[in-house]
Amino acid sequence: MPRNVTTVSIPKPLADKLRERINGTAFNNLSSYVTFVLREVLAKVNQRIEKEGNKSKEAFTKEDEEEVKARLRSLGYLD
């Protein structure tokens, strides 16, 4: 095994389902597919964290204001 990779265990039924999923795709094996999925997940998590961080820095963005207005409108408070 190359030194820059490690082993992670996943349930066998899940591995079987994933193998079915990569049939006919560009992924050569299960490991490359799982690596791809996890990278995607991690990128999304990081994006969310960054977005939340910016949000708390700005405290009240134009986007927030529009969202609040829309909801106040749905409550019948604004026209």
Added chain:
Amino acid sequence: MKNFKKTSGDKKFNKNIIMIALDGVRFDQIKDFPMFKNMTSKGTLFTNVITYAPHSIASFYSIFTGIYGCHNGVNSYFGTPKFKENECKTITEYMKELGYTCFGDSMNDLIVPKKGFDYIKEQKAFQEFFDSHRDIISEIRNNNDNGKLCFVHLHCSYLHNDVVHEFIKKYKNNEDGFYKNKENNIKLYRKFLDKIDNYVKKIMNILEENNLIENSVIIFFSDHGTSLGEKKGETSYGNFCYDITLKTFFLFLNKELFPVKIINQMVRNVDIVPTLLELIGVSIDRHYMDLDGKSLMDFIKSSDQQKKRIAFCETGGISGQWPSPKEPVIHCIRTDEWKLVYNRIPNTYELYDLRNDLNEENNLVDKNIDKEAVLKAVLRDYMNL
């Protein structure tokens, strides 16, 4: 479990907590409705609960955090995005840490902090929600059958819907018509309350059918009152800090834990979190912002007169004379006997002797009342001036 300590290890709290918000309900108007009256004879009733804000958004955030909006960040109609969520721990989060399943609904996503909830459904604007409440109650039963206790929030928004249609929208361009029709407004409001009383009846029946009465603490409460034409400049709530919109109530129901008792002494809506924490035997998490509320358990357990509390309230209306939906412009200090209001715009004060002037009609400011200076100093403290 982390960040909090159980204060009593002797007996584990083993009941569901079901909070039922009756949006906009005035205790002075609903108290004689049959079902509500019947319920008040079965538990501990606080008749004089002062809300931090006379509108749902800041009120619910103060209820769920035990912290005034001037500290938790949500101090206005537009305040939700400013919630200091990393500094405030909600009652829902405490319950979640205890292993409770936390769920329920809210009239709108702006209103209740979501932290700690497994899920909280948003009601469809102005749509019937009762079936959803029935489903939520069945979910409590399912959880209990699987050995899980629940913390649940139900939002009864019938009155909000009626008030928006029949008062706010209808009198938008003819406020004078609203104030001239005060008697009619009261009649109409009481008609709306019929629906609320019926809701209370149906909910209690469903809780009973699901065997949830004895193993749950059920809390009926309101978030704010409603102006019915008593004060010019307000066709519903949110514009001023008068008692008609500030006064709310708590009704705690559980035969084993809450004696049949009526407490008229003034308390605050921020007192509910510390009350529940004491009830379940959990100490306040000091990693977070200090609470403004204090437990009400002494009021509940003891027959002695309890130390008087001071309530702080503030608001900025969406409409009215001095609209300010993004930050409060009217601030108020209230005790059992006195109320001082500061109108930031137009920089005026109002002082009322609540023992002799329940309707707050006789402004005693600048009339050499010794309380005035003291209350002004206390209010300045709250406002950090």
